[in-house]
Amino acid sequence: MPKVIASPSNQIVKDLVRLSKRSERDTSDLFLIEGYRPITRAMESGFHLEDLYYSTEWFLGENEMSVVQAAESTGTRITQLGREAFAKVTYRDRPEGLLAVGKQWHTKLEDLELSDNPFVLIVESIEKPGNLGTILRSADATGAEAVIVTDPVTDVFNPNVVRASTGVLFKVPVVVTDSASALAFCKTHDIKTLAATPHTDTLYTSVDMTQPIAVVMGSEQFGLSDQMMHAADLQVKLPMLGLADSLNVSAATVVLAYEVVRQRGRG
Amino acid sequence: MPKVIASPSNQIVKDLVRLSKRSERDTSDLFLIEGYRPITRAMESGFHLEDLYYSTEWFLGENEMSVVQAAESTGTRITQLGREAFAKVTYRDRPEGLLAVGKQWHTKLEDLELSDNPFVLIVESIEKPGNLGTILRSADATGAEAVIVTDPVTDVFNPNVVRASTGVLFKVPVVVTDSASALAFCKTHDIKTLAATPHTDTLYTSVDMTQPIAVVMGSEQFGLSDQMMHAADLQVKLPMLGLADSLNVSAATVVLAYEVVRQRGRG
Numbered sequence: 183m184p185k186v187i188a189s190p191s192n193q194i195v196k197d198l199v200r201l202s203k204r205s206e207r208d209t210s211d212l213f214l215i216e217g218y219r220p221i222t223r224a225m226e227s228g229f230h231l232e233d234l235y236y237s238t239e240w241f242l243g244e245n246e247m248s249v250v251q252a253a254e255s256t257g258t259r260i261t262q263l264g265r266e267a268f269a270k271v272t273y274r275d276r277p278e279g280l281l282a283v284g285k286q287w288h289t290k291l292e293d294l295e296l297s298d299n300p301f302v303l304i305v306e307s308i309e310k311p312g313n314l315g316t317i318l319r320s321a322d323a324t325g326a327e328a329v330i331v332t333d334p335v336t337d338v339f340n341p342n343v344v345r346a347s348t349g350v351l352f353k354v355p356v357v358v359t360d361s362a363s364a365l366a367f368c369k370t371h372d373i374k375t376l377a378a379t380p381h382t383d384t385l386y387t388s389v390d391m392t393q394p395i396a397v398v399m400g401s402e403q404f405g406l407s408d409q410m411m412h413a414a415d416l417q418v419k420l421p422m423l424g425l426a427d428s429l430n431v432s433a434a435t436v437v438l439a440y441e442v443v444r445q446r447g448r449g
Numbered sequence: 450m451p452k453v454i455a456s457p458s459n460q461i462v463k464d465l466v467r468l469s470k471r472s473e474r475d476t477s478d479l480f481l482i483e484g485y486r487p488i489t490r491a492m493e494s495g496f497h498l499e500d501l502y503y504s505t506e507w508f509l510g511e512n513e514m515s516v517v518q519a520a521e522s523t524g525t526r527i528t529q530l531g532r533e534a535f536a537k538v539t540y541r542d543r544p545e546g547l548l549a550v551g552k553q554w555h556t557k558l559e560d561l562e563l564s565d566n567p568f569v570l571i572v573e574s575i576e577k578p579g580n581l582g583t584i585l586r587s588a589d590a591t592g593a594e595a596v597i598v599t600d601p602v603t604d605v606f607n608p609n610v611v612r613a614s615t616g617v618l619f620k621v622p623v624v625v626t627d628s629a630s631a632l633a634f635c636k637t638h639d640i641k642t643l644a645a646t647p648h649t650d651t652l653y654t655s656v657d658m659t660q661p662i663a664v665v666m667g668s669e670q671f672g673l674s675d676q677m678m679h680a681a682d683l684q685v686k687l688p689m690l691g692l693a694d695s696l697n698v699s700a701a702t703v704v705l706a707y708e709v710v711r712q713r714g715r716g
Contacts, residue, residue, distance in 0.1 A: 322691030354691070420716075448690060
């Protein structure tokens, strides 16, 4: 029988709460995965969970216990939490009584296995976890072979990135690096970089995205760095028929990514 | 000199906090607008602010006071809050010391003035304020002539819709109604309804969006109602090259909206 932790002031509970802080994630190299869908997706992707905490009092559906059993059978340490203790560790509005801890992984640019005609996304200094998570979902939907996160402001193991990505984080290859290295990588592999900017007359639909291509997106507040913008092989604009800054960064990303899909005749 | 409210337990502060609740917004017909950008956009759109609360101790930039002056010159009631009092009323992580109260408006379907070849968005039962706000931004960017919000789960005057829309709420005509009325409206005006579904082989890029068209999107959790899906004149699919439910509803919306722009050769 697994042990049950009832007290919210238990040290294990405190350690879990600390993992919501980036400094603690960086130091421990661990991160949190909460909820039925992200946890099952992690396991489906063959990702090993170090720990799984569950609280029957928070279960919403009928399959939660089978997730616990499946994790246990792969050697995950299982701990049961009481209602109060789980309330302390959840970072969701609508907790489902499942919280896992996993080890971070650190894919490098040289680890990427790309096709002969790659399509990748590069996102520079994204600030909001929700945007980064949504971009990961869009990368998966559009068959991007990798997401290269440069000069990160929010780390990819932020609990809200894991949440917003709905577990896609475990599926799409993600590399964290600096912008200069990402640019050098594209140059070496003959991948054209494409940046969106209002300062061009070239429509995004008028450039050739059937060639090896990296769609490069900048931060919510500042857009792309000068370094990235100047280095871009292709500069394109998205029509803006309303206010100048109407489009959210994740919205602009998915529009460009689907243009790659359209031009390549995929789907 | 405007009066200064220092105490967080002042009745005015309590009343402001209550406006974050939907029931209170519904009863009072008022809503909250927080932050420099949404407030300036509201004023630029000619929207009258009933009240503007400011707290110099929270100002982040240098232009906040000019917003207060501009509002005062249009007859808005101005109230200064102390640091603690403002901390109580803000719903932002990064407050800017500006919070306004406005009267809700209720545009009806028959109030809409559409072009001869309209493009509108219909969103049914969207749950998350962030998604509804992002969809409003995308509607503005793609020149949608109206956003028809049917059978709402989150109300359009939710503070997080106002925030996520970055003030576009004050610009794009928004109608709140039920799905049956929205369908009847489209029929009367010869507007074709287009729904996305995985259960078709018709690609979204292969249907004619240059005709009068309404892009219809459903809720995050349940998608479109049977009523809406069956009534749709056009059913299309977005390529999903990864997991089945990879795409966020606001991402799918903006891809379809930009396809309208592309086909119509706008921008």
